[in-house]
Amino acid sequence: MASGSIVDEAIAWHVRLQSPAADGTLWAEFTAWMEADPAHADAYDAVAFADDRLSEELAGAGTIATPSPPANNDNEPGALPWYRGRAFLAIAASLVLALFLSPMLLKSPGMESIAAQPGETREIALADGSKIALNGGTTIALDRKAERFARLESGEAIFMIKHDSARPFIVETGDGTLRDVGTIFNVRQSADGLEVAVSEGSVQYQPGSEAVTLTAGKQLRVKRGTSKAIVSAIDPATVGGWQQGRLSYRDAPLTTIAMDLSRSLGTPVTVSPDLASRRFSGVIRIDRDEARLFRQLESLLGVRARHSAKGWQLTR
Template sequence: MANASAWLARLQRDDVSEADALEFEAWLAESSANAGAYRRTLALWHEYEAAAEAVLVELAAASRPSRPVRAVARPGLSRRWLVGGGGFAVAAGLAVAVMPSLLAGPAIQSYATGKGQHQRITLADGSVVDLDAETKLSVSFSRGARRVTLADGEAIFDVAHDAGRPFIVAASNHVVRVVGTQFDVRNRHDGLSVTVARGKVDVRPAAAATSGRAFLLTAGQRLEIDGTGLERLSAVDPQETFSWRSGRLVYRAEPLANVVADLNRQFVEQIEVSDPELGRTPVTGVIVLDDQASVVARLSLMLPIRSIPSGEKLLLLRK
């Protein structure tokens, strides 16, 4: 329990790094007991946050031994917070970790990946987020909600269940709201898409948006909203959407221009399509992201195209 409390406090710091996240994952993997202890500590922390003001009053009273303290039941405050011994010690320890955030407001943590870079982060609540290349994401947790802003890019969210604190993703003038589930959000220049692998996801326009409908997505569904606001709901295999995490891109009748845009986020040398008509050519198949030369060679086997160097770029032409 002590190690779990220490990890909880460590993950609340403003300067949490990727190294911290990797060490945390390693600690969780050491033993199933570690994960269980962290979940119990996290639940205790959430209970504390729900009754934060009352707990702080009790802590202040406990620091004045000259005055007798009378235990008074307060709404929403469990009796074990008011008794002595280990339970109160844990409460005091968690207060040390939580009080700075209560006083200063929720800290914002930002993450960004570059070309060809993927990153996995473990959030303070135990949720896991996988970031695709060229993705910008910020995280802000408070007592009432877990908020994430996906400014650009794509991410897979495996959200820890917490009925008291919804997990909210803001992207492209829309809000994705869940309690605990697994889903992918893609926010690129060509539009927004949300794909659900587990649980239910509510997607609706942000308060500032002027149009759009609300959707409740279930496992195996994808909502796509293009740049004009056109909405399309379809049934999909979520694992195909998630395949970028393992270095594969799966396409079904996707325009070549969109495929090239994806590849340009994975490699430094950029690819250009010679004309718009060629860019509309549909691509169906799996592209393995090993090295760029092999990727372009396999793409030329799937389509009647060839590539030639053009300055610092590769130019795709019709054969």
């Protein structure tokens, strides 16, 4: 790629990857560029976030020809790279550079906060055909002017994203960023950290120099306060099972199970401190008859379930 500012390069990659001619070689070169410097990922994210705005402006600026593969030699003296033509940069650079230098602008007035209360679920239909389902006790922020972006503020959601290789879907969480091209994946954000499980397609965690790619049947966990991502196998059929009232676990602490039960039932569920380290593997089926559900959990988890005005507590 010709030399230039990081923003110029990010704009160039953004347009190149939209071409139907983009192949595996081009994507490999793009990945190498992203991994070369964390600032590259930040710049490219700014381009992706601004995509909808750019598309509207560029439509009035004329068609930009599909570029030829970059030559090995430098550009001829005085010649501008195809992507630095006046018609493109006059519109794109000002928008993308503003986003790149001012992250607060990403939280535009178009951001809308949507919540699902504990004990209820909600489904959100996006204009491009994608869907997001919210579990109970979940809050998400969407930008209606850039619908390929969401910020999961708390709780759990499953994303069913329509394929668009030119416009990746970005999910921002308190523990990292996810980039998706078209797939189904579940994201859980809690006080313990971040958990991502993929049912179909693939998702990239922390796109950039330390990117971790998750394919179908893979699950990632990042403990709050750490940067280490732990990847493990998972049955794709269990991803988002909460939608059918089915909670699946593999060596999960009882505190996580209590949190999930609280989210699904709308009733607080806690664990006594002496059980905090106990773990469980298996499937729990949600029963709206709480008394019956907790009698079953006593046997399944090997605990006692006590009910009070404050909710349920699992004890020895």
